[in-house]
Amino acid sequence: MQLVRQKGKFGSRRYGPVGVAVSALLAAAVASGCAGGAADGPDRGQPASPAAGREAQAGHAGPAPAAGARAEGLKRKQAARAVAAKKWGLAETPLAAPEPPxxxxxxxxxxxxxxxxxxxxxxxxxxxxxxxxxxxxxxxxxxxxxxxxxxxxxxxxxxxxxxxxxxxxxxxxxxxxxxxxxxxxxxxxxxxxxxxxxxxxxxxxxxxxxxxxxxxxxxxxxxxxxxxxxxxxxxxxxxxxxxxxxxxxxxxxxxxxxxxxxxxxxxxxxxxxxxxxxxxxxxxxxxxxxxxxxxxxxxxxxxxxxxxxxxxxxx
Incomplete structure (x- = not known):
């Protein structure tokens, strides 16, 4: 087992060798259900899903209604996150996590x-x-x-x-x-x-x-x-x-x-x-x-x- 050593009570820990109006936009986004959960992040050009690609190849004009509503909701969530990122002084908008496995x-x-x-x-x-x-x-x-x-x-x-x-x-x-x-x-x-x-x-x-x-x-x-x-x-x-x-x-x-x-x-x-x-x-x-x-x-x-x-x- 490998241990973690620490410098002082609250110092840095290491593994040792032994043992173990902006606010208005944010409010509107939150009110519409945008404040919680993960979303696909548009600001880094994340690719469309494989399912969306298959639909396009099959000649569909767009995603199914439920999928479209979900995509729109994710877009609103990430927009709210972008507003919050500016408010809190982040250099970039945090990326959205994918769906849980x-x-x-x-x-x-x-x-x-x-x-x-x-x-x-x-x-x-x-x-x-x-x-x-x-x-x-x-x-x-x-x-x-x-x-x-x-x-x-x-x-x-x-x-x-x-x-x-x-x-x-x-x-x-x-x-x-x-x-x-x-x-x-x-x-x-x-x-x-x-x-x-x-x-x-x-x-x-x-x-x-x-x-x-x-x-x-x-x-x-x-x-x-x-x-x-x-x-x-x-x-x-x-x-x-x-x-x-x-x-x-x-x-x-x-x-x-x-x-x-x-x-x-x-x-x-x-x-x-x-x-x-x-x-x-x-x-x-x-x-x-x-x-x-x-x-x-x-x-x-x-x-x-x-x-x-x-x-x-x-x-």
Whole structure:
């Protein structure tokens, strides 16, 4: 198993060598049902679908009514997103993610991340196997509760997942309830964010399953995704997580900060299915806001021709 090391409590994480009127237009677009969901992005000249091409070859004057209505709805959604991108200072309009796969890809533990006797345990991975040009945005812990982030992500229609630790969330559960209502899936990041391999099995159970219980109590649902603090885990971690409902352990391939990205892969680049990590942080620790961090992420992601998709549609 390969571990993730961290510089200080909230420093950058690395894999170590061992162990594991503009507003009016936006309002009109939202009112017409344009604010949520993915759309095909017109601003990068995305090609027509194969079905549309077949219809044209067959001599059809245009798509079927239902398909035409859907295409028009997607066009309106992307127009609203373009308005929001200007409002929030993005260099380019975020690309729209494709339709979710009809069948989720089979997940396996990344080579080098295995544990002894790890058969039939939740898979640990940094990239989701897909050929879609999508990446996934995830945010950890819950320390900073910036209302600007909620508005920005809703208006831009950018999906993300949140992995929460109760010790920094408990002072404002309502913030994350609002996030959940907007469609964000909340995952498990333990009760108090400890270094799990340094704990006994019973202590790990309290941290992992205790957070499962707390999240079910506060948010009405037990998570199926778990991210161990610092990316560190052992066999006990995965067995205990599975015992209380965890199905997968997504780690990360890149990490985002205001003004910069940090890469795990040697080529210092994004790849289809990569998971991006960031944190609920603000000016005090970052010297920049969460909105600044999102601008950095989207400049990189969109500039490289990727869309942000919903992790839970693939996992």
């Amino acid at each position: 009809a069948k989720k890809p089979r997940l396996t533990t990344r080579e080098g991340f295995e544990v002894k006797g790890g058969e039939d345990l939740p898979p640990v991975f940094t990239t989701v196997p897909t050929e879609d040009r999508v990446v996934f945005l995830t945010m950890d812990d819950g320390s900073e509760k910036d209302p600007e982030l909620l508005r920005m992500m809703t208006e831009l229609d950018i999906p993300y997942s949140a992995f929460l630790s109760d010790y920094v969330v408990r002072d404002d559960y309502g913030y994350f309830e609002e996030m959940q209502k907007s469609g964000v899936v909340l995952g498990n990041h333990t009760l108090t964010h400890p270094y799990l391999p340094g704990l006994s099995a019973d202590e790990q159970r309290e941290e992992i399953c205790g957070e499962q219980d707390r999240m079910e109590e506060r948010f009405g649902k037990r998570p199926t995704l778990f991210r161990p603090p610092y990316g560190n885990y052992n066999g006990d971690t995965l067995r205990i997580a599975k015992s209380c409902g965890i199905e997968a352990v997504p780690l990360w391939a890149a990490e985002a900060f205001p003004g910069r990205m940090e890469w795990r892969e040697r080529d210092q680049d994004l790849h289809p299915g990569d998971i991006i990590l960031t944190h609920f942080r603000g000016e005090a620790e970052w010297g920049g806001s969460m909105a600044d961090m999102i601008r950095t992420v989207m400049k990189t992601v969109t500039g490289k021709g990727y869309a942000v998709a919903r992790l839970e549609d693939y996992v």
